[in-house]
Amino acid sequence: MPLISSDFKPSIPFRNGHASTIYSALLRKPVKPGQERERLILPDGDFLDLDWTRKDEPRDRLILLLHGLEGNAQRPYMLGSAGIFSENGYDVCAVNFRGCSGEPNLRFRSYHSGATEDLSAVLQHILKRYDYEKIFLKGFSLGGNLILKFLGERSELTRHITAAAVISVPCDLHDSLIQLNRPANWLYAQRFLKSLREKVAEKQSRFPDALDQGGVDQIKSLKDFDDIYTSRAHGFKDALDYYQKCSSLQFIESIATPTLLLNAKNDSFLGAKCYPEERCRDHAYVHFESPRFGGHVGFVTAGSYYYSEKRSLEFLSFVK
Template structure:
């Protein structure tokens, strides 16, 4: 499939990748919006909290929304997307990954970029308990990697899954990890690490045989976190094994439902191999758009609707 030409051309300030990233992450607000929480039980005795919002009229379409690293269902990039999809006739199911809903999860494990078993649990819950004929998925950052991996893995997808959109997708997790270790991303990396290690306090108290305070003090970088906790909690050998097995890049050639990746060229979190030009050219189901601007999950738009929210709706309208 030919690479899509992007029309995104934001105001001057938002052409700066860092400004765009920080504005959308810290200053954007979504008002006049309500969600209803539902808890589902998982096969391994853990749980997920889902935040639902609804179209004004009865809908047979639902969009599953997946947040990024240390996000949750109330982040503006999730609620903004839910509100936009609600306005065009979709119900929206915002997934809070394990430990991200404001309550620590029950098990030693939590969530990670490749945990598609949890996404599948949400899909199966919707299929069994709801009455939607069309299910679409939109993932952001870590959630985008999970979404693309899910539809590219060796599984028979339900016929109800019509399309997928990934925004700011770290298609090569190792490559993205290397970028986050660089000085240009130091402020972001410190913020992520603080949130992640704060959560480990609960794990140390509940699972002292699996992780100790000494382990937590040894975490200096995000890669350390993946070496010491992510890999240990999710049965990987180390961080590199986790990145290797969980990155969606290797699964993109197998995608058989219409799928769109939008990765800005000035996204400081993404290295060269996070832009899957070759895979998009060779797979007629995979579309790739690489705007010059946008930062990481930035993409400012007028009327508090981001460019990627509009593009996701436009793309999925063609396939649903």
């Protein structure tokens, strides 16, 4: 313990990892919970948009949701989580990372897998303005990596987190990049790259002194993007330095917050280093569950809510 055996077994079509990944991302139509947007001004003058789901009666529990690469608070996995937690007594704050809420952010920098300073800013804002007895975190893919890193850094803010759940986490960023570069993942990689190239082209038009057009034209792969933009915009030497410093794998042993880590074995985005079984085997706080099926942020089941949503609710609700 706490390695968790899993009996999750979806219907036959969704035992294929790609089917689960694609269906949940592109074809799922969750009921959209009511949302109210709040704009948070960050210490550097930039902003984050927070999409709140709240009921009229006051609640003492809040869950923060963090999306994945090029996601936002309106993605099906975010809406599904907002719905199930709202129905079960939680206020929900879905965080849109910088530049992900439908409007370009104001700075040359953006978001990345290790930008825990922005999560800290959200928490400081909530602690100052609201009075929740318990605060929980849930993150997907990139957002899950960020949460594990945040918890492992053990800042003063960490003590305010009751528990966390993270789904489909690329615990080793370089290992995940290698997987995304495989032929079977070509369409996923190209989809990410198209969106990222559009954003960096917009950055170049506003900040030509920080990045010239030649640099934008050199971005042919996800690693190129991290070499040319991510590292330059966020203070890393290069892509490999970014992957090394921001991979959550190295932070897991330091986590002292009850945490569920759910990574499917047939997640094509994840390599062997993204399954930290040995680090979690005798861990007092990090519970690692790795079902055979689920794909990447998939875990499709019949009904309104998916396995990862039900499992996260179950885990977080029983933490004292």
